[in-house]
Amino acid sequence: RYPLVTGVQTCALPIWAKSSLLIDGVSVLELLVHALREAGAVDVSVVVASGDGDGPLQPWIERSGAQPVRHLREGADLVGSQRLAVDHHRSRHPGHDLLIMPADLPLLRAAHLRPLIHAWQNRNPAIHAQVPVVDGARGHPVLLAWDAVEAIHHAAESTGVRDWLRAHPERVRMRPCEDEAHVFDIDTGEDVVRLSACIAPHAVSWP
Numbered sequence: 001r002y003p004l005v006t007g008v009q010t011c012a013l014p015i016w017a018k019s020s021l022l023i024d025g026v027s028v029l030e031l032l033v034h035a036l037r038e039a040g041a042v043d044v045s046v047v048v049a050s051g052d053g054d055g056p057l058q059p060w061i062e063r064s065g066a067q068p069v070r071h072l073r074e075g076a077d078l079v080g081s082q083r084l085a086v087d088h089h090r091s092r093h094p095g096h097d098l099l100i101m102p103a104d105l106p107l108l109r110a111a112h113l114r115p116l117i118h119a120w121q122n123r124n125p126a127i128h129a130q131v132p133v134v135d136g137a138r139g140h141p142v143l144l145a146w147d148a149v150e151a152i153h154h155a156a157e158s159t160g161v162r163d164w165l166r167a168h169p170e171r172v173r174m175r176p177c178e179d180e181a182h183v184f185d186i187d188t189g190e191d192v193v194r195l196s197a198c199i200a201p202h203a204v205s206w207p
Contacts, residue, residue: 017056018186019060021186021205022205027207029103032108033064036110045069045088048069079163083157090150099117104186107180107184112179117143127172128144130172131173132182133175134177142165
């Protein structure tokens with residue numbers, strides 16, 4: 001099972017806005033959930049902040065059919081979101097691997113995910129994590145073996161996924177990919193303009 005997880009990040013666009021950007025009337029969040037299911041995901045979850053920040057995102061979560069996983073405290077950062085995702089996955093799917101990624105990847109589709117999942121399923125058992133790399137830039141999604149999920153869960157609260165990857169390079173497979181869908185995110189208004197130009201004549205709009 002490969003849950004989708006959106007991290008709460010500090011950026012020019014609030015996380016709910018990034019995920020609710022519409023492409024031909026469908027939110028980026030919905031497109032990602034659909035891509036995961038089409039690629040074989042059974043259980044898809046979305047980590048959201050508590051309080052007002054997750055209100056505008058709620059309709060898209062409901063429409064996607066994903067399960068919201070809410071922070072119980074305000075001001076959670078990316079590491080806190082990742083650890084909540086790990087703990088949620090660990091409690092629901094013991095023994096299963098985890099796919100984790102932010103929810104602002106507007107170009108990512110099932111066709112990009114299937115080769116990653118296939119490579120993961122046929123990896124050397126000594127590899128506990130897989131990261132796509134495009135022109136030297138680390139991308140998404142990250143795949144974590146159950147051993148890595150357990151290790152992150154038992155690590156200090158300040159330890160996020162990237163910290164674990166950095167500490168265990170011998171366990172990490174950096175998989176070269178050519179498509180920028182793995183690294184194309186929407187952090188700023190300029191990114192939205194670039195997206196519009198990239199996928200024209202498809203319509204990009206705000207809800």
